[in-house]
Amino acid sequence: MRAKSTFTIKPLSVGRLSMDKSQFLFGTGFGEKIDIAVIVWYLENSKNRILIDTGCPEPTWCMKYHYPAKRSFDEDPVQALAKVGANPNDIDIVILTHLHWDHCSNNSLFKNATFFVQREELRYAIAPLAIHALGYESIAIGMTPPYMNTKFEILNGDTQIVDGVSVIFAPGHTPGMQGVLVNTIHGNYFIAGDNVPLYQNWKGDRLGRRIPISNFVNLEDYYRTLSRIESMVREDFVLPGHDPRVLEKESYC
Numbered sequence: 690m691r692a693k694s695t696f697t698i699k700p701l702s703v704g705r706l707s708m709d710k711s712q713f714l715f716g717t718g719f720g721e722k723i724d725i726a727v728i729v730w731y732l733e734n735s736k737n738r739i740l741i742d743t744g745c746p747e748p749t750w751c752m753k754y755h756y757p758a759k760r761s762f763d764e765d766p767v768q769a770l771a772k773v774g775a776n777p778n779d780i781d782i783v784i785l786t787h788l789h790w791d792h793c794s795n796n797s798l799f800k801n802a803t804f805f806v807q808r809e810e811l812r813y814a815i816a817p818l819a820i821h822a823l824g825y826e827s828i829a830i831g832m833t834p835p836y837m838n839t840k841f842e843i844l845n846g847d848t849q850i851v852d853g854v855s856v857i858f859a860p861g862h863t864p865g866m867q868g869v870l871v872n873t874i875h876g877n878y879f880i881a882g883d884n885v886p887l888y889q890n891w892k893g894d895r896l897g898r899r900i901p902i903s904n905f906v907n908l909e910d911y912y913r914t915l916s917r918i919e920s921m922v923r924e925d926f927v928l929p930g931h932d933p934r935v936l937e938k939e940s941y942c
Contacts, residue, residue, distance in 0.1 A: 693872045694853035696739075697942040698880070698928070699731040700935045701769040703744035704760040706751065706791070713886045713931070715901045717894075725887075725931040727791055729766070730880055731773055732871060737851050738775060739782040740802070741869050741880055743795035746835070754823070755790065766795050784856060785836070786882030786930070787863045788814040789824045794835040805850060806836075807858060808843045810865020813906075821863075824904070857921070859884055861911035862902050870921065873942045879922045884914055886931040 704727040710718030713725070730741035744766055745751055751758035762768060770776055777798040785793050785806045796804065814825045814834065826832040844867070846858045853872040860866055862883040869880040883902055885891045890900045899915045901908065918927060929935060 694734055694736070694851070695874050695942070696732045696734045696737075696853055696871050697940050698871055698873065698878055699733070699773050699940050700728050700928070700938075701731055701766075701773065702726045702764050702933075702936055703729055703766045703769050703795070704748070704751070704758055704764055705933075706745070706755075707757040712903050714889060715903045715905075717900070724933065726933045726936060728931065728935060729769070730869075730928075731770065731775065732854060733773075733775075734853065737781060737854075738779045739784065739850075739854060740780045740799065741784045742786055742792040742882070743783060743799065745791040746794040750794075751791075754826070766798060782850060784850065784854075784867070784869055785810075786868065786880070787866050788834070788836050789863070789883070790826050790835060792882075793839070796836055796839045804839050804841050805844055805848075805856065806841050807856075807865035807867050808845050809858075809860070810863060810867070811841065811843060813864045818906070821904075821906075857917070859914045859917070860907065861914040862905055864906050864910075866914075868918070875942065876926060877922050878926045878928055878941055879918055880928045880930075881918065882930040884911070885918070885927055885929045887929050888932050888934060891927050891929065 710721040710723045727745045729744050732739040748758040780799045780802045783802045783804045822830045826834045849855045855870045856867045859868040871878045
């Protein structure tokens, strides 16, 4: 049997946001300000260069419409890619975990890439509930969503993108969330996006129960997704979407 293609996974910071911890940990962390990382994931093997999410806009836009933000020179998306020997024109595939503003605001940089998103995510992003409209920079509130001019390959559920990389339909944080299952020489990693924004969400509470993010649509769907993640990968092979500690390793492979 042919061995599955293996990838290296490199997390890249493209900015930092200052937010209340309670927004990431349902029912706890009120009044505690934390800095979270805006992370894009660069996957590479001998055939493919893949990016998961494209990150947030520049800090003045973040601060005007969303949260206080910082971005160093090295965190500019082009510079972040340069540190791993790539540039936007090298990227042939972009997988968007979801369509919130901090995950898809640099799509226009990747002119040679095919973009993948779930049909359910695109459907909901166009006409979200009012409380979620700003997160999508929705047309419903008179904004132009950052993904608006992106040409998508639209997916319906779990899909193998290339040998060694599959998207997993993972409703929770949003109705059309997708995580990414990546084969490496050490086994499968799961890039969880905002379903598991911090390591603390996955570690759980004092009883060991997973902690959802505070922003979700259907909690039953969310818990089913968390259980499914548990069944797919080893406990320490889940990669959170915004935890700065992810960046302590240059590569997961």
